[in-house]
Amino acid sequence: MNNKELMQHANEVRKMIIIGTHSAKAGHPGGSLSAADIFTFLYFEEMNIDPAEPAKPDRDRFVLSKGHTAPGLYGAMAERGYFPKEEIPTLRHTGARLQGHPSIQYLPGLDMSSGSLGQGISAACGMALGAKLQNKDYRVYTLLGDGELEEGQVWEAAMFAGAKKLDNLVVIVDNNNLQIDGPISEVNNPYPIDKKFEAFNFHVININGNDFDEIRAAMKEARETKGMPTCIVAHTLKGKGVSFMENQVAWHGVAPNDEQFEIAMKDLERIGEEIG
Amino acid sequence: MADVKKIATRQSYGESLRDLAEEYPNLVVLDADLSNATKTGTFKKVYPDRFINCGIAESNMMSIAAGLSTTGLIPFASTFAMFASGRAYEQVRNSIGYPHLNVKIGATHAGISVGEDGASHQCLEDLALMRMIPGMVVMCPADDTEARMAIRAALDYVGPVYIRFGRAAVPVVFDENYKFEIGKGAILREGTDVTLVANGLCVASALEAADKLAADGISAEIINICTIKPLDDDLIVASARKTGKVVTAEEHSILGGLGGAVAECLAEKCPTPMYRIGVRDRFGESGPAAELLHKYMLDGEGVYKQVKEFVTK
Numbered sequence: 001m002n003n004k005e006l007m008q009h010a011n012e013v014r015k016m017i018i019i020g021t022h023s024a025k026a027g028h029p030g031g032s033l034s035a036a037d038i039f040t041f042l043y044f045e046e047m048n049i050d051p052a053e054p055a056k057p058d059r060d061r062f063v064l065s066k067g068h069t070a071p072g073l074y075g076a077m078a079e080r081g082y083f084p085k086e087e088i089p090t091l092r093h094t095g096a097r098l099q100g101h102p103s104i105q106y107l108p109g110l111d112m113s114s115g116s117l118g119q120g121i122s123a124a125c126g127m128a129l130g131a132k133l134q135n136k137d138y139r140v141y142t143l144l145g146d147g148e149l150e151e152g153q154v155w156e157a158a159m160f161a162g163a164k165k166l167d168n169l170v171v172i173v174d175n176n177n178l179q180i181d182g183p184i185s186e187v188n189n190p191y192p193i194d195k196k197f198e199a200f201n202f203h204v205i206n207i208n209g210n211d212f213d214e215i216r217a218a219m220k221e222a223r224e225t226k227g228m229p230t231c232i233v234a235h236t237l238k239g240k241g242v243s244f245m246e247n248q249v250a251w252h253g254v255a256p257n258d259e260q261f262e263i264a265m266k267d268l269e270r271i272g273e274e275i276g
Numbered sequence: 277m278a279d280v281k282k283i284a285t286r287q288s289y290g291e292s293l294r295d296l297a298e299e300y301p302n303l304v305v306l307d308a309d310l311s312n313a314t315k316t317g318t319f320k321k322v323y324p325d326r327f328i329n330c331g332i333a334e335s336n337m338m339s340i341a342a343g344l345s346t347t348g349l350i351p352f353a354s355t356f357a358m359f360a361s362g363r364a365y366e367q368v369r370n371s372i373g374y375p376h377l378n379v380k381i382g383a384t385h386a387g388i389s390v391g392e393d394g395a396s397h398q399c400l401e402d403l404a405l406m407r408m409i410p411g412m413v414v415m416c417p418a419d420d421t422e423a424r425m426a427i428r429a430a431l432d433y434v435g436p437v438y439i440r441f442g443r444a445a446v447p448v449v450f451d452e453n454y455k456f457e458i459g460k461g462a463i464l465r466e467g468t469d470v471t472l473v474a475n476g477l478c479v480a481s482a483l484e485a486a487d488k489l490a491a492d493g494i495s496a497e498i499i500n501i502c503t504i505k506p507l508d509d510d511l512i513v514a515s516a517r518k519t520g521k522v523v524t525a526e527e528h529s530i531l532g533g534l535g536g537a538v539a540e541c542l543a544e545k546c547p548t549p550m551y552r553i554g555v556r557d558r559f560g561e562s563g564p565a566a567e568l569l570h571k572y573m574l575d576g577e578g579v580y581k582q583v584k585e586f587v588t589k
Contacts (some may be wrong), residue, residue, distance in 0.1 A: 112375065119367055119371045159466070
């Protein structure tokens, strides 16, 4: 898929993040927007998946370890055709399939329930190991927040992935620098992220996570890396695409009100026109 | 019961995993650096490619098992009960229970019969913790025979299962004719004066106590409840109606385990005077298992004394 098409899809994903969180009057737009390009690339170019057959045994897997950014994942899935876009405004509503954090009990097409930080990467390791044990060649992708790296379980999982040489596993860190209480370097500094994963025997690639050329190159490099898992440290802009949310920690877990919704949608319409 | 054969249920666990491996080709076994103690080493020896050592990282192990199960494998995740249910509680809840994944947890070294290691390793809360998780099957086999049957039943069942095993050798109560079914209790001895509901090593204690009670003219009905969840309400209620008095006996806190489950059941369906035998809201301590079981009144004599006092007061 060419970059222009990916950018168009990513912009639609961003709109759905705003529509969903606005309708829910809750949710996490900031980290959903920062990762929108990664979600889009995974669901439109990278992963071997089929929305018509979401449980296909040999499909690639995706685990959203930073489960609170479900609005971004749901946006990508709806855009890709897993479920109707009309369902997006049901986000977080009673009885909705679009639970506040992803749940396989509710929504087909999800590979894992998540939300409690640190657990998704472990589950992804289990899936990658499952492929190895059964001589399957599918790949497993998991997306973590940079604040999530403060969870000890992330490093238990990283040690496991490195030790077991899970080269079918790609760990992507959405490094947008902000967590709910402030800049990650001030809350409990997980930097240097790349050197830490290197120490756990990962192949590490630093990229601009809002640039499709760089995402594509990193994914290719990950596929070509044998004998060790890959960690892509994706440097991103929290709130990307919505003028008043960009790089603002206040938009980690707050939904736009009606007025802010209008401004955000206008921002994204304008970006859509610029993409063409 | 001096000449009765004794086997630790952790040994039954390791041997069963090995013995069932051919029949269940999707079975894989995980451990957290305790394969000698949990006896999963018995499986590892024959099936090294299906054994995954996660190292000393029980939380990660539970979520790994969850991920493995989504690929069609049936993981048995093994460690001490303290770490399986305590340290990794939230991983069991959120990675395994909430998505209702087909993960089996084999938790060994439960209760005070861990012995000399002391309270830090004597888990007395696991049945309560695991019972709270929606959809989780929770079992506590009484002996070698039942442990083996429970493991097979867990493999045949689709969904999360927690099975509790012990460190100490315990009398073999059942023979191969014993019929095991998840969710079904068994009347081991009929009686009319008091119902004694037990699980784990307290089943043998209860049977021993029943002999002593009979000598005193007290007829005790002995019920084995291996599956604490889902609980066999009908069996317990029917017996409570018959005897009018119920005692529970378990190597667990009196809070939230078998005693708690039976109390909840009876309070709603058949309010009955009750007494809970177990560890009475305190931590354990170091000592040889037999001495601790005696001190905490969980051996045959201790159960006998407590039932007698309850029935005759």
